[in-house]
Amino acid sequence: MNAPQPTSQELDRPRSCFVIGPIGNPYAKHGSPELDAYEHHLTVFEKVIAPACEKHGFVAVRADGIAHAGDITEQVCRHVIEDGLDEMTRQMDLITQAIETIGTVTEQNSSELLVLTQANAPMSACLASVARFSSTLSTPAGEMHAAAQEFATRMTALDSGMRAALSLIENTPPKERDEGSLEFLEQLVALEEASRIGLSQISSFGTAADGMTLLSRHLRKPVKDMSSAVKLMLSVGAYIGEWADKARTLIEKTLE
Numbered sequence: 001m002n003a004p005q006p007t008s009q010e011l012d013r014p015r016s017c018f019v020i021g022p023i024g025n026p027y028a029k030h031g032s033p034e035l036d037a038y039e040h041h042l043t044v045f046e047k048v049i050a051p052a053c054e055k056h057g058f059v060a061v062r063a064d065g066i067a068h069a070g071d072i073t074e075q076v077c078r079h080v081i082e083d084g085l086d087e088m089t090r091q092m093d094l095i096t097q098a099i100e101t102i103g104t105v106t107e108q109n110s111s112e113l114l115v116l117t118q119a120n121a122p123m124s125a126c127l128a129s130v131a132r133f134s135s136t137l138s139t140p141a142g143e144m145h146a147a148a149q150e151f152a153t154r155m156t157a158l159d160s161g162m163r164a165a166l167s168l169i170e171n172t173p174p175k176e177r178d179e180g181s182l183e184f185l186e187q188l189v190a191l192e193e194a195s196r197i198g199l200s201q202i203s204s205f206g207t208a209a210d211g212m213t214l215l216s217r218h219l220r221k222p223v224k225d226m227s228s229a230v231k232l233m234l235s236v237g238a239y240i241g242e243w244a245d246k247a248r249t250l251i252e253k254t255l256e
Helices: 008-012 033-055 063-069 072-118 123-170 179-214 217-255
Strands: 015-019 058-062
Touching: 015 033, 033 058, 072 123, 072 179, 072 217, 123 179, 123 217, 179 217
Parallel strands: 015 058
Antiparallel strands: none
16 A cells, blocks of 8 residues: 655644534423433533543544534545544555565575575674674564554554444435445445455565574564564454445445
8 A cells, every 4th residue: 555655734633533422402492301411411522532532632523513514424434534544554654664674674685695605604604694684674673563553553443433434324324325425435345455465465474574583593583573563464454354345235235
């Protein structure tokens, strides 16, 4: 997955947390249960939810806070896409960069070992080369692991948003679903198709990385970081398939 580098404005833009829950009726009669419910839930939102979100860099958005600007389902989907998928893509780019660096370092070391072998260099020279390789590999391997942990955290949070958006669409009668909802569902299907190749390549990379431990004990730490990163990504990557499966079902029902 390739995406343009985020601008400083995009990095500074706070992420949104779409809050789905009881709202109540702000126009109900004074003293009525409906108005009491509205005031209670508004207090919880303002005093508990919003401050907690702000503490962690999120802006809490209530459903009734954006409904005036358009169809609520379409806007939930847009929030998920803008604040979730874009961030996920940036994390994938960081991981891809780390993998490319690992590939470059590995190729360089392989060339060095080939030269040493052809020159009948002593074993000590070969072991020293592997030790240097391990040291150089540690940085991108650590970066890959850190990026994968962040990716997993983002994906877990995004999964909640995706399921909420899909639930909203599912609960909207097919004939009342707008074009924005259908476009959102189609994007999820396309996302799975695009990510399938990437996740397959990451799986193959993990298999190759595991084989490095046979070269030297010096490589155990960077290989462990790479293997853990791969396992994390494949684990949370399964969410994408689940979203797409649900999206296909909803597309079929929408087009019936």
